[in-house]
Amino acid sequence: MASSVLLRKNSPIPHSMRKGVNIIMLVGSGLCTLIVIIPLIWILGFVFVKGAPSISLDFFTRLPTPAGIAGGGLLNALVGSGITVGIGLLIAAPIGTLAALFMVVNPRSRVALLLRFSADVISGVPSIVMGIFAYTLIVLPQKHFSAFSGGVVLSFIMIPTIIRTVEEMLNLVPLTYREGSLALGASEWRTYLTVVMPAAIDGIITGVMLAIARAAGEAAPMLFTAFGNPFMSTALNQPIATLPQTIYVYAISPYSDCQVKAWGTALVLIILVLTLNIAARVLSGVRARRLGISRN
């Protein structure tokens, strides 16, 4: 071909070298992908192998034994994680959903721009700084650590995730739904509450699931809000144990039985978090396909 002959003649780099570089770089990018993926497989494999032996029915139904004594369970941490995430959800789900509705109703307003930026900033604030914030807001005035303060931190961590996913999902609802409802004489609030929201309900659930998955894995802010508690507690104004914080305490303990418990707890947590994530993605994939949007 004339053009390629011309190009080869004028090119300062020989054709074979360009081809070689091409192959090396393309193979290199494949290797990069491997480097990204390998830690995930290694972590999952390692946690599973180390953690599987401690999983039994007792592990879920018993309270922890003191350090140095094998056996026991993590019932208190399971309950504690449930309570703190529950409080977080009770605060974050309504605020997050309403804020997302605001962005959908007034997409171009200045407040919406500021809101989007605020949500981005909040999701970028390190969780430990969120912990300090909740500490100064709740723990300092009350003068004691509490499950409630832990839940409040988790709500701050959940809000940006919920806003982002719910907004995205609401925006996927075709505009014609809204127009149809308004044309039938429904008021705006009925349109959003009884037409747009139900059409996006699985999207909202997706957002909530992702938010739970993120919050359930947070250990850093719990160190000085929920604080941890080796005993069973369901009181909102008392310190409470959570799964990630339990892993941390066990992992840095010098006792070998504690490390075994840490692996077991890590396995429970990672299964919980990954299941929520995969379920959320499957759900949003199904929904996108139903609406005829390819998102791959």
Added chain:
Amino acid sequence: MEKPFTQENLLFNNLKIRFRSLWRHGDPIFFGLIFLAALLVIALVISIGYELWANSTLSRQAFGIGFLTTSVWDPNLSKQFGALPYILGTLVTSIVAIILAVPIGLGAAVFLSELAPGWLRAPLGLLVELLAAVPSVVYGIWGLFAFIPQVVKPVGEWMSHTFGFIPFFKGPVYGPSRLAAAFILTIMILPTITAISRDVLRAIPNAQREASFALGSTQWEMISRSLIPNGLSGIMGAIILGLGRALGETMAVTMVIGNNLDLSASLLHPGYTMASIIANEFTEATYDLYLHALIEIGLILFAMTLMINLIARLLIWRVQNRLHT
């Protein structure tokens, strides 16, 4: 049948009409409610900054700007506090992590967006996203018991053996070290950089690729001379967001960095970061000045992440706006 015209009936009718009008004209309430939620979220950002500022007063008054430039941290005797070693520790580990993560993440993004066959893209994308979902404390425990003994220590020994004359790689080699923290951070920010860069590359119109091929370039030349310069500001945004994640990362770093106030420059020695000193000492702060010093470190961290997010969002928005218009 007409109802008697009594006071009660008047009141009842009045309420009924009120309620109906509420039903029909609930819009102001609805708009008010969502506006309130929006304001609450915006107020959250402002109050984080305010609370951190207000609760670090003692430390700011006692040490002033010197807090950022001194490296004495003595809560027990002299009650002097300086954050320099922690700031440096955070910067060094994060910057090393970025230097390692950018080429790898970009390479993976190129593979996922340009080279991977269609059936492989979705599962690989899912794996990358799951990597971002693994809780930080799980990275920490894996780093402590698997990654440090099997990767960090051998690499560290090789480094100190080969480059020991450079102060950065001076031995002796410890397991938990700044290097371990930097490696863990690399792994943790890779999914962020990979996923965003992939989306940026994928958003570039095909005409760019076709034009480049038509000029006779190889696939790599098309990627490196056409796609990457085109998506540069988006990719920069991804890198800066990754940096933001690295700066604030707490649990994994606290577990692998060794938590030692070591003032040497060596990457192979244990160190401390801003997040890990807060995680370690916050509940031990027995008097107000100590607590305020730790909160001031939190304030610095907040300011850093705020700036970084601002820059990253501006870059990413610029790309989006250019693509939309």
